[in-house]
Amino acid sequence: MDCKDTRNFLSLYMEDALDETAREQVAAHLACCAGCRREAEILLKSWEMLGELDEIEPNPFYVSRFYARLAQQRPWHAPWVDAIRSLFASRRLLPALTALCLVAVIGIGVLQVQLKNHEQERLALAHLDGQDMELLEWFELAENLELIHEIDFLCDLEIIQALDAVETS
Numbered sequence: 001m002d003c004k005d006t007r008n009f010l011s012l013y014m015e016d017a018l019d020e021t022a023r024e025q026v027a028a029h030l031a032c033c034a035g036c037r038r039e040a041e042i043l044l045k046s047w048e049m050l051g052e053l054d055e056i057e058p059n060p061f062y063v064s065r066f067y068a069r070l071a072q073q074r075p076w077h078a079p080w081v082d083a084i085r086s087l088f089a090s091r092r093l094l095p096a097l098t099a100l101c102l103v104a105v106i107g108i109g110v111l112q113v114q115l116k117n118h119e120q121e122r123l124a125l126a127h128l129d130g131q132d133m134e135l136l137e138w139f140e141l142a143e144n145l146e147l148i149h150e151i152d153f154l155c156d157l158e159i160i161q162a163l164d165a166v167e168t169s
């Protein structure tokens with residue numbers, strides 16, 4: 001047995017945990033190798049020093065207290081995640097939630113289009129001066145007037161029809 005093997009077996013040798021053949025080989029090497037004897041002495045001394053230290057008894061509640069403390073340290077978003085998870089976990093609510101999500105998505109889309117249209121309108125009107133605006137208002141008024149005329153026209157028609165009915169009867 002060489003030095004490397006002997007040193008690997010040293011602690012087992014000193015614990016008397018080797019089989020007879022290995023124990024004899026280590027003993028034979030130690031008898032003729034001063035370096036490994038010195039290594040064995042160092043190992044023995046460090047074991048003795050460790051033995052002098054008081055053994056520390058672990059607190060029996062240490063582990064359970066550790067897990068209890070760990071459970072208390074939840075991130076701020078944990079309650080939200082739990083709530084959302086429990087919502088989606090109930091199959092009864094799933095269709096409603098899906099519909100709600102769909103409505104929200106469509107709503108956002110519509111809102112974006114409206115905002116875009118409003119923005120385009122605003123940009124178009126931004127180029128107009130006071131005179132143009134007045135003209136525009138006149139156009140709107142004219143359109144409305146046309147509508148009013150059409151209504152009048154319809155009224156007239158009804159009146160004429162009614163009159164015709166009276167005359168023919």
Ligand SMILES: [Zn+2]
Pocket residue numbers: 002003006029033034035036037
């Ligand atoms: Zn040796």
